[in-house]
Amino acid sequence: MxxxxxxxxxxxxxxxxxxxxxxxxxxxxxxxxxxxxxxxxxxxxxxxxxxxxxxxxxxxxxxxGNDRDSKVIHTIYAIGMGIVIIVGSIWVMTAGHSIH
Amino acid sequence: MDIKWDKILVGGDPLLVASQIAIVLTTVGIIAALTYFKKWKWLWDEWLTTVDHKKIGIMYILSGVLMFFRGGVDGLMMKAQTAVPENTFLDAQHYNEVFTTHGVIMIIFMAMPMLMGIINIAMPLQIGARDVAYPQLNALSFWLFFSGAMLFNLSFVVGGSPDAGWTSYFPLAGKEFSPGIGNNYYMIAIQIAGIGTLASGINFVVTILKMRTKGMSLMKMPMFTWTALITSLIIIIAFPIFTIALLIGMMDRLYGTHFFTVEAGGLDMLWANLFWLWGHPEVYIVILPAFGIFSDVIATFAKKRLYGYFSMVLAIVIISVLSMLVWVHHFYTMGVGPTVNSVFSITTMLIAIPTGIKMFNWLFTMRKGKIEFTTPMLWSLAFIPTFLIGGVTGVMLAMAAADFQYHNTLFLVAHFHYTLIPGTVYAVFAGLYYWWPKMFGYKLSEKIGKWHFWLFNIGFNVTFFPMFFLGLNGAVRRAYTYSAESGFSTLFLISAIGSIFLAAGFAALVYNIYWSFRHAERNVGNDPWGSGRTLEWSIGSPAPHYNFATLPEVKSIDAFWYMKKEKKGLELRKSDIKPIHMPAKSWIPVYMGAAFFVFGFVLVFEWHILSVIFGLSVLAGLAFRSFDYDSGYYVPVEEIIETEKWRGEIK
The missing domain is CATH 1.10.287 (Helix Hairpins)
Structure with missing residues (x-):
């Protein structure tokens, strides 16, 4: 840096x-x-x-920086949660009868 | 500007007119009293501009108690209405408004500030810090919550309350079906409070990760601090979802967009999806700190180290991950099909495993302990069986196929009151009694506390247990009346009688606060319970504004317990005391609260030009903050020695 x-x-x-x-x-x-x-x-x-x-x-x-590991962990966690929120929403909102 | 001035005040109903008069009189009374006793300067200097985490915590708790009263009155009104069949105490519209405000206030403006207040007070003390990481942001969080809460509370006399349920499902909550301004309050007031909560979440995470005292590794933190950390992480992940949902809901209502409408390509059920993507984590946000309070209280009064510390940590981490994976169980009946429903059934039932681990750990902590039946301990003991009923009925509801029967009945209402009241409210009471001496320097009366405990506990069970059977018999929730032929009358009446005991319990708490303020014994010492285990009990009661004269060094979990036992690390030497750097007070947070309040108010009334002007006043606050270079002040050594005199002579 x-x-x-x-x-x-x-x-x-x-x-x-x-x-x-x-x-x-x-x-x-x-x-x-x-x-x-x-x-x-x-x-x-x-x-x-x-x-x-x-x-x-x-x-x-x-x-x-010296806390790069925790940054990487937090980023992976956030990306994982983002995927859950976005992919999960698309899945739920397009499955079954909910789209009709 | 299609909403006219003459529509502002809601009139007609005698209950509402009485409330309007009461609000005006109370306001005049408070202003008069402050002026008469010349307390304005004191109020401004000591409270409104404070950045002290303990004072902010006390303000959170005070607001929480007030909101508890407001939400409780709503609950009593519903119980009065349904006490007898075909009752005409409330009409359908009024009943809708009452159950909506009851839900919103109890979750967002009662449970949240109570827990935020307790975290604010206890967490920095438990980790040996002198304040939170961002003291001014902390004050901003409080004032945004307060301004959101006041805006929401205004709704029932000014403009009309939201009436679409605390879940505010679209399309009902949309402009099409709810043209009045009531639901604007929902979208905007909660948004303002939510910004504050998100800021708190970030603040607490940074505080816990960066400001722990020497030697306190993550695995040596008290359990309450652990739960505060995990709760804050859930806040950071979940609250932005609600922020966005409220924002686009507001766009739909105020500016005619079509995100959640039925026509023009809107997707109304997307609201339910986004709401519960936040809403389910939200219930864990209010339950995890509660678990932390019970863990600390049980360990203290069983006089044993918390059983299975590592598994407790693991359990809350697993709960936090699962909390993000279960949201669809709130709307199984939407018709998402068996695949989706089955997946979410399984994830929901999985939550019972880490929660079960915690239950057994609490029981094993008490096993062979010397249990002392103090008030905080009584609340913790009552929590276990009552919460168990809530949990078991939760597993029943988790089964999608069975849920089609329970859905929308009072069975569900009984279930979530059995989780949220023992889980959160009992914990808040336990936490208040437990940490009260640390906040104010005196204990709440144990005798009145026991009245409070028994009245509330009996009242709670009598009110909500009959609702399980009412629900199984087919009584639906959110219905303002029922016929005599339905056969529900007896159970509804029992439930209504129970709510009177519940109210009496709350009155006992308020009386306890008053009585103890007047008569309780002062000079309780640093460790008033005599068996404190964590660092907050090593400092004076009430805690001095700088918290720790010298920062303690932690060697193990339950550090204070071992300091007492080994008589090491407790004495204060004159040579160790150095001037303490503390943050300066600031007017910006309270200004921001006021600016957001007015901005929110004009947005609610859809006065678009005014909202631009007052939006600028919010930005002005941000600009002032950017040029705020006040870096705080030092507490001189003499003041510290004077404050620490209770320890005896300092050498």
Missing amino acids: EKQEKGFPYGHVIGFLVAVALTIFALLVVFKTSFATSTKFTLIGLMAVFQAALQLFMFMHMTE
Whole structure:
């Protein structure tokens, strides 16, 4: 971490540009292409996951500091809970008669 | 602005008019008394701007007791209405409003602040910290809760109460079926309080992970602190779900979106899904700290180390994971099909295993212990069999196929009162009696406490046990009346009589607080129960505002017990006392509470231009906070020596 404070923060600038590019791509995919809706969802979903990972590693010090293990545990726990909430909701709301 | 000024005050009903007059008179009375006794400055300096975790805790508890009264009166009104068949005390609409506010107030504005208050007071003392990690954020949490609670309480005289149940299911709660503003209160008041709760959750996690005293590893923490940690983690995971659900529910009601509507592609049952994704973890949020209180109280008064400490920790961790995996059991009858229902049946029944482990651990803690029947211990002892009834009926309800019979009956109502009242309310009472001397420097009267215990306990069982049978016989919940031919009359009457004892029990608690304030013996010493095991009993009663003159060093679980036994680590030496750095008080939290209150109020009334203006006043508070550079002050050594005089001469 000490090293990064000196000199020009190339990593942060590149990360920022990639994040902006990913956001623009997502908008382009939705508004300017004629893919099927499910393809659009898959594409922007993938870009969202990639961008989240980018944020975690380039800006949020995921792999730095002396408590990196607990950070990794917390992140995995949060991702697991996110999956439960999102996948669980989709499953429940589309199963059986509930959609009708 | 389609809601006019003349619709603001709800009128007509004599009960409501009487309440309006009572509220005005009480407010005038409080303001007059404060002015007459010249207490405004004291109130502002000592309480409104405080960041002391103990004072914030006391304010939480005081608000919780007030809300208990309000929610309790709602409960009594329902019991009065259903005491005899075809009663006309309340009409259908009024009854709907009463059961809705009863549920919301008891869960969100009574159980939550009571437990937040007890965590605030006891947890930093148990881990040997001088305050929570973010003292000003802690004050903000309280004021947001308070402002949400006051906004919600205003609803019954100003604008009308929410009437769609505490679950507020769409589409009923939507604009289509509930055009009035009552349900706006639900969406906005709970949102404001919820922001505060989320902040508390983060605050407590950081406090417990970062501010434990020297030597206190995670596995040496008192059980109450463990449960506070796990509860806070559940808050952080579960509350944002509700935040979002309330936000889009509010968008539906205020700005005409179609998230939960029936038409235009809305998905009404998604509300139920999101509500219970938060709602089920929420009941564990209120029950886990309660388990922690019972663990500490039972170990103290059985005078034994808590049996199976590691399995207790494991059990609460497993409960916290399972709490996120069971939400569908609240709406099996939605028709999600046998696969989904079976999965959620199994996860629900699994919860009985870690809970059972805890039950047996409490029993084994008491085995061969020298049990002392103090009031906190009585509440803990009564908890075990009564909560067991709640748990066993819960397993009955967990079976999806059987649930189609129990669903929406008073059987369910009896079940969740049998879990939440012994689980949470008994624990709150146990915790209040147990830690009261640490808060105020005197014990609550044991004699009146026993009246409180027996009246409340008998009243509770007489009120809610008949409801199991009423439910099995087919009496539905949330129905404002029933016919004489239904044959429900006798059990309903018994239940209503029970609620009078319940109210008498609560009155005994209030009288106890008054009596003890006036007459109880002061100078109870640092360890008033004589058998304290954890660090909070090593400091003065009431706890000094800096908590610990010198930070203790912990070598084992139940550190204070071993310090007493080995007579080591307790003495205070003059050379060890250093000036103590403490956080400064701040006006920003109470300002934020007020700003959110007004902002919420204009949002409720859908005055959109005003809501933009008052929304800016909230942002102004955030801006002030950004330029707040006050880094606190030091408590001088002389003041510490003066405060610690109760220890005798300090060398």
